[in-house]
Amino acid sequence: MKVTIKQYAQGLYEVVSKAEDGDFKVVLKNFVKILAMRNELRKIDKIMEEFGNLWNKERGIVEGELVSARKLSAEVVMLLHEQVVILLKAKEAKLEQSVDKDILGGFVVRLDDAVIDGSLKTQLVNLKNKLAI
């Protein structure tokens, strides 16, 4: 019987979520063995990606990118994380920080299926559009 990537990821998630903290390694080792037996080790990257998505979804974790024009202080970054959690009704936000001078100021949060744009550049563009009407 052929098992899809999604089914592998779902199975792994169910086993991992029921396992004790110390059993994670054993579970993963067994899972890799099963893949090797079925000659499907080449699918492991995609399975782990799907597993990560499933893990985040089930635990209310959102992952994305936080772009700012300058490096932000830890306090502001934490506030942004909290704000993203509130806005997306998630439990946790994992944002990777990066700097892009082109946005002039403010921030942009890019998630898989959403963008929170609080950049100065976008606000200026919006202002320009309003003035041009």
Next chain:
Amino acid sequence: MGEVISTFHVDVRLLIAQAVNFAIVFVVLYYFGIRPLLKILTERSKKIADSLKNSEKIEKELAHTQKKREEIVKQAKQDAIAIIADMEAQGETRKKEILVKAKAEIEKIVSKTKDDLEIEKKIMLKHVKEEAAEMVVGAMEKILNKKMNSDSDEAFVKKTMQEIGKS
């Protein structure tokens, strides 16, 4: 009687002979001269009479023709007057039609020109607004680039977060 005849030397036989001669000459003249002449004269008289008759007839016909001609000319004049009046009326109607049409055309052109001007005005205004907006935002961008620092940026981030949270 005998005395008279002898007095005047009248020869009875000569008289008779002359009478016979006269009769012969008369007969010959009558048949070959007078009679054809009378015939010719009669025919001529008849011809003249006919000619006169024809002349009267021709005169009458001429008069009739003249009258008829006058009537035709009169009728023609009346017809011509009617045609001219009709033509004038038609011309007047056509003139009115052309005027109405021309007026409508002019109104249409004026309306179109107004619309075109309005569109051009709107386009021009839009361009002006766009250019003004471009200039204003460009200037703001330059100023913000110079004036913005970490503190003001963080303050802006916090303010923006609050606004996003409210909306």
